[in-house]
Amino acid sequence: MSNRRAADRLDERRKNPTISDVAQRAGVSVPTVSRVLTGAARVSPGKRELVEAAIAELDFRPSAAARVLVSRRSQTIAVIAGNTSRYGYAETIRGIEIAAREKGYTVMITVVESADEDEVDRAISATLTQALAGVVVLKFDPPGVAALRKIPGNLPVVALSGTRETGVRQAVLDEADAAEELTRYLLGLGHKTVHHVRVPPSRRVDGRTSGWKRALVNAGAPVPPVRDATWDPKSGVAIGRGLAADPEVTAVFCGNDEIAMGVMRGIVEAGLRVPQDISVAGFDDHPLAELWSPPLTTAKQDFAGLGGRGFQLLLQEIDGTGDRRYSTERPGLVLRESTAEPRPRR
Amino acid sequence: MSNRRAADRLDERRKNPTISDVAQRAGVSVPTVSRVLTGAARVSPGKRELVEAAIAELDFRPSAAARVLVSRRSQTIAVIAGNTSRYGYAETIRGIEIAAREKGYTVMITVVESADEDEVDRAISATLTQALAGVVVLKFDPPGVAALRKIPGNLPVVALSGTRETGVRQAVLDEADAAEELTRYLLGLGHKTVHHVRVPPSRRVDGRTSGWKRALVNAGAPVPPVRDATWDPKSGVAIGRGLAADPEVTAVFCGNDEIAMGVMRGIVEAGLRVPQDISVAGFDDHPLAELWSPPLTTAKQDFAGLGGRGFQLLLQEIDGTGDRRYSTERPGLVLRESTAEPRPRR
DNA sequence: CTGAAAGCGCTAACAC
DNA sequence: GTGTTAGCGCTTTCAG
Numbered sequence: 001m002s003n004r005r006a007a008d009r010l011d012e013r014r015k016n017p018t019i020s021d022v023a024q025r026a027g028v029s030v031p032t033v034s035r036v037l038t039g040a041a042r043v044s045p046g047k048r049e050l051v052e053a054a055i056a057e058l059d060f061r062p063s064a065a066a067r068v069l070v071s072r073r074s075q076t077i078a079v080i081a082g083n084t085s086r087y088g089y090a091e092t093i094r095g096i097e098i099a100a101r102e103k104g105y106t107v108m109i110t111v112v113e114s115a116d117e118d119e120v121d122r123a124i125s126a127t128l129t130q131a132l133a134g135v136v137v138l139k140f141d142p143p144g145v146a147a148l149r150k151i152p153g154n155l156p157v158v159a160l161s162g163t164r165e166t167g168v169r170q171a172v173l174d175e176a177d178a179a180e181e182l183t184r185y186l187l188g189l190g191h192k193t194v195h196h197v198r199v200p201p202s203r204r205v206d207g208r209t210s211g212w213k214r215a216l217v218n219a220g221a222p223v224p225p226v227r228d229a230t231w232d233p234k235s236g237v238a239i240g241r242g243l244a245a246d247p248e249v250t251a252v253f254c255g256n257d258e259i260a261m262g263v264m265r266g267i268v269e270a271g272l273r274v275p276q277d278i279s280v281a282g283f284d285d286h287p288l289a290e291l292w293s294p295p296l297t298t299a300k301q302d303f304a305g306l307g308g309r310g311f312q313l314l315l316q317e318i319d320g321t322g323d324r325r326y327s328t329e330r331p332g333l334v335l336r337e338s339t340a341e342p343r344p345r346r
Numbered sequence: 347m348s349n350r351r352a353a354d355r356l357d358e359r360r361k362n363p364t365i366s367d368v369a370q371r372a373g374v375s376v377p378t379v380s381r382v383l384t385g386a387a388r389v390s391p392g393k394r395e396l397v398e399a400a401i402a403e404l405d406f407r408p409s410a411a412a413r414v415l416v417s418r419r420s421q422t423i424a425v426i427a428g429n430t431s432r433y434g435y436a437e438t439i440r441g442i443e444i445a446a447r448e449k450g451y452t453v454m455i456t457v458v459e460s461a462d463e464d465e466v467d468r469a470i471s472a473t474l475t476q477a478l479a480g481v482v483v484l485k486f487d488p489p490g491v492a493a494l495r496k497i498p499g500n501l502p503v504v505a506l507s508g509t510r511e512t513g514v515r516q517a518v519l520d521e522a523d524a525a526e527e528l529t530r531y532l533l534g535l536g537h538k539t540v541h542h543v544r545v546p547p548s549r550r551v552d553g554r555t556s557g558w559k560r561a562l563v564n565a566g567a568p569v570p571p572v573r574d575a576t577w578d579p580k581s582g583v584a585i586g587r588g589l590a591a592d593p594e595v596t597a598v599f600c601g602n603d604e605i606a607m608g609v610m611r612g613i614v615e616a617g618l619r620v621p622q623d624i625s626v627a628g629f630d631d632h633p634l635a636e637l638w639s640p641p642l643t644t645a646k647q648d649f650a651g652l653g654g655r656g657f658q659l660l661l662q663e664i665d666g667t668g669d670r671r672y673s674t675e676r677p678g679l680v681l682r683e684s685t686a687e688p689r690p691r692r
Numbered sequence: 693c694t695g696a697a698a699g700c701g702c703t704a705a706c707a708c
Numbered sequence: 709g710t711g712t713t714a715g716c717g718c719t720t721t722c723a724g
Binding site: 015052059061062063064065066067068071075076083084085086087090091094101104105106107108109110111114123125126127128129130131152154229232233234258261262265268269287288290291292293304322 | 357361362405408409410411412413414415421422429431432433436437439440443444447450452453454456457469471473474475476477490498500505535545558578579580583604607611614633634636637638644650
């Protein structure tokens with residue numbers, strides 16, 4: 001029954017003009033219409049005008065499916081991500097979409113919710129039946145890493161962020177460097193050491209964590225055990241309370257701003273003040289970071305820019321131009337009021 | 347040159363197995379393979395097994411383009427939105443994607459950044475060349491409204507939120523009702539009236555604003571002038587300072603949580619306290635709302651659920667089943683600590 | 693239940 | 709420059 005109605009629908013859709021309708025109306029052959037559409041070959045000004053008029057009158061849109069089938073060239077890219085609504089992901093996707101749209105590409109998005117192999121297969125299988133010009137994988141987390149491994153080798157791919165891949169073009173934000181700088185800044189304020197709350201790492205190594213550690217080691221400061229948060233900002237609250245209970249803690253560097261906000265909430269709930277009792281720094285420069293009380297010290301990550309760079313790399317990969325296989329950018333420090341010199345607690 | 351490499355790429359891609367490779371390997375005809383693929387007709391268990399084995403061995407994936415071309419049935423939907431990274435949008439899109447993926451649909455996303463006609467055309471033109479099963483329009487703002495008008499009439503469409511459309515299936519969140527309830531709650535606390543900061547409305551009428559007004563009118567409370575914010579949370583800061591300067595103001599209802607956070611920041615910067623001097627309520631229940639200091643009173647909007655309901659409506663529209671043209675859900679109040687009884691200021 | 697034949701809308705090769 | 713011919717990978721008749 002549902003099929004019956006679906007069939008009706010086609011009949012309706014069928015009314016869409018085809019290239020031969022345009023050809024007929026313009027009084028030219030089908031290939032000539034194709035030539036003005038693609039711009040691949042010269043067409044005399046007179047015919048071109050006729051064709052363009054016919055296209056406008058009929059509101060004709062060439063079928064991407066037919067085009068792809070014969071030309072084996074697609075103007076669609078897929079973005080594969082472990083999540084789409086979290087700030088960094090959403091901004092990155094926005095950056096990709098803007099860059100893609102500007103070049104006449106269309107973007108599909110597919111979410112891979114877990115790193116489980118079957119789950120990954122199921123998630124991307126529908127996407128891989130599409131004719132794709134290439135794919136951008138957001139490799140911020142394990143699902144992204146797992147997805148990357150499943151992309152057929154003959155498909156142009158670009159990975160975004162995460163640990164360095166071999167054999168895949170990649171755009172990254174140099175988190176390690178920025179994290180090191182931020183930690184060094186806290187140390188410079190006079191803190192004996194800096195504690196760290198980590199967001200779920202995409203692999204064993206995590207740029208923010210390694211940068212933090214590097215700064216401590218280089219400064220000869222003790223390296224306290226890492227505390228693990230989830231992606232949920234609320235997970236920071238309990239951690240913040242725990243940190244507040246330890247009188248040794250005077251400075252905390254969190255894996256992202258949202259966790260930092262949770263941690264600050266926990267510290268406040270424990271009766272301490274930020275930054276007077278404990279300094280807290282985040283990472284990302286979330287839009288709400290500067291509105292928080294107190295405004296959050298952080299490192300600004302240009303996710304939209306990352307997405308844009310990623311798309312450019314993909315374009316290069318698609319048509320084999322360019323030789324830059326790796327594009328990196330360094331997040332800049334944003335110093336605000338959640339960090340200060342240490343003072344004796346109580 | 348770029349074309350040359352692109353051509354090479356095709357040759358590589360060409361290696362993808364086709365349905366006839368599968369047929370040959372399984373020793374059956376092409377249509378038989380098609381039949382096991384689509385499940386449209388019965389195939390003897392023996393042949394079915396052979397075909398399935400061949401598919402697995404070849405890692406064959408049917409070409410969606412070829413399929414769409416002949417069957418005139420697509421498994422791709424487009425989501426058109428004015429923005430993708432703002433919380434409500436991103437969550438809604440996530441909800442759509444999850445529901446779609448579950449049914450084997452693939453989702454394209456296209457952003458329409460302004461309501462300008464040419465801009466809208468340019469944004470959606472690439473998308474409309476794709477073979478689409480239908481489209482979901484996020485009608486939260488003017489670009490969405492403008493885009494909806496541009497969708498060809500023969501394409502199944504569902505609108506999400508915004509003002510009620512005629513002739514289009516629609517899923518909404520009943521903002522007006524929730525806003526009225528929230529305002530009534532503030533009035534019930536003893537506030538003489540409630541001020542309102544509006545987010546950019548998608549049209550003349552805005553559910554949150556009309557619900558707010560209704561509550562005031564019904565209670566016989568004065569209706570203060572509306573203050574307009576942009577989508578940027580920072581725009582709330584100046585408004586908050588302005589509100590703080592007016593001693594009559596004891597309660598503020600903001601169009602969304604992010605603006606509420608900006609407003610609270612402005613109030614605090616002006617030296618007043620929330621909720622002791624001014625109560626502030628938001629809308630949406632943003633993930634950070636409960637971590638804010640003080641935790642924000644708001645109305646919880648289930649955006650992901652909205653997206654899921656929207657996709658279901660679209661499916662019904664596509665195959666002509668179901669008669670519900672309208673799906674609505676009421677956001678629930680979330681009472682937290684940013685609102686309290688009024689006390690004399692200073 | 694299964695195969696042969698036709699053709700979806702378009703571009704690519706080739707004549708002219 | 710422009711038309712003719714062929715065919716992309718698949719589903720859909722239609723015979724049998």
